Amino acid sequence: MTTDVPRIELTPTFGLSKVLTRGAVARRIVHATVAGMDVRLRYPDGTEVGGGGPGSPVLELVRPGAMFRRLEAHPKIGLGEGYMAGDWRAAPGTDLAQALMPFAARMGRLVPKPLLSLRGVVDRAMPSAQRNTLEGSRSNISAHYDLSNELFAAFLDPSMSYSSAIFDAGRPLAEQDLHEAQVRKVEAILDAASVGRDSRVLEIGTGWGELAIRAARRGATVVSVTLSAEQRALAMERIAAAGFADRVEVRLQDYREVEGQFDSVVSVEMIEAVGEEYWETYFRKIDEVLAPGGAVAIQAILMEHHRLMATKGSFGWIQKYIFPGGLIPSMQAIREVTRDRTDLRVERVHGFGTDYAETLRRWRETFDAQWSEIRPLGFDETFKRMWDFYLAYCEAGFATHYLDVAQIRLARKENR
Known part of the structure; x- marks a missing residue:
């Protein structure tokens, strides 16, 4: 299956900035920023800037002029687009995620305070086409999850779990298999939702069917909804092959259209695709x-x-490139919307963000190792750089605790 990689364009944010400064402002800001960080930038002539010493991560600027113009025109998009275009790269011996970690660790302080007043100029609102309306959600989900089942199968574990695994904290990571850790994650969230024999389960966001299969194995009946036609097709195949076609129904349906009563509702890393505008709708x-x-x-x-x-x-x-319409919530936001708009209350929270960093590291390692099998599916080098950056960028966020992931159990307040 072929895919169209989004076209990279340089459209100035500051009106005539491309003409007037040609990236000079961005260059000065970047130099000032990395001066206090354990990282080095290396120019084509070998010149280096930054606060890192020997052994620190090194980013090579292949086309520094183009890179700084991108950053100046699109401060929140330019770094990733520059990597996609080949304007910069991790130097030999430097892992991309390790190179991004110093930036992730200082994410809230990367922009000098005097420039924060320009946030309204720099920030761009999400395009209206990415709003998670009934139609918009179908388009947003399809843009990522309908790329190719073969693509995801190439780098995911046999469970086809595309969410954080849970590793055993009592054992060295090197001794643990990713599949084992993904099974542990699925079983843990089924336990959190009290899924057992004769449970009526609603799964919001099917993935490729692993959770539904394991719920059915416990004796539950499952209705699972997804907006990805590609995922649904493979999930149904996997569910049938496991012998649970009579216990699991997979619907191509928006969660807002579900009716009925369920003893357990389970949703794995789907709220990020809901959008703040619809968080209340989701929990209601x-x-x-x-x-x-x-x-x-x-x-x-x-x-x-x-x-x-x-x-x-x-x-x-x-x-723009990975999850159209996506927004990561905070724990406070989840508590507030459920408290103020529903009868649901958070009962317990189990966070495991560093496990996501390890999960992403393994996905990227496998993705790169399997690239010779992925490329013939119709994906080009720009797509490869886009996914390398995506996986490394997210790994850096979890490794530095800028991001977290948690399993959250909720119940009605009268049942607590």
Whole structure:
């Protein structure tokens, strides 16, 4: 299956900035920023700037002029687009995620304070086409999850789990298999939702069927909804092959259209695709379909609330190229919307952000190792750089605790 990689264009944010400064402002800001960081920038002539010493990560500027113009025109998109275009790269001996970690660790302080007043000029609102309306959600989900089942199968573990695994904290990571850790994650969230024999389960976001299969193996009946036609087709194949076609129904349906009553509602890393505008709708629907005495468990990527408030109105590289319409919530936002708009209450939270860093590291390692098998599916080198940056960028965020992930159990307040 072929895919169209989004075209990279340089459109100035500051009006005539491309003409007037040609990236000079961005260059000065970057030099000032890296001066206090454990990282080095290396120019084509060998000149280096930055606060890192020997052994620190090195970023090679292949086309520094183009890179700084991109940053000046699109501060929140230019770095990733520059990597996609080959304007910069990790130097030999430097891992890309390791190179990005010093930036992720200082994410809230990268822009000098005097320039924060220009946030309204720099930030761009999410395009209206990416709003998660019924139609918009179908388009947004398809843009990522319908790329190719073969693409995802090439780098995911045999469970086809595209969310954070949970590793055993009592054992060295090197001794642990990713598949084992993914199974542990699935079983943990089924436990959190109290899924057992004869449970009526609603899964919001099917993935490729692993959670539904394991719920059915416990004796539950499952309705699983997805907006990805590609995922649904393979999930149904996998469910049938496991012998649970009579216990699991996979629907190509928006969560807002679900009706019925369920003892358990489970949703793994789907809330990130809901959009702030619809968080209330999402939790109210869960509250509506949850049977008396039922339980809810969601796995959610999280950020600190102050970072959510600072960035929620802006449009970044991840939204443009990877997850259209996406927004990562905070734990505070989840608590507030459920408290104020539903009868659901958070009962417990289990965070494991560093496990996501390890999960992403393994995905990227396998993706790169399997590139010779992925490329014939119709993906080009720009796509490869885009996915390398995406996986490394996210790994850096979790490794430095800028991002977290948690399994969250909720129940109705009268049942607590």
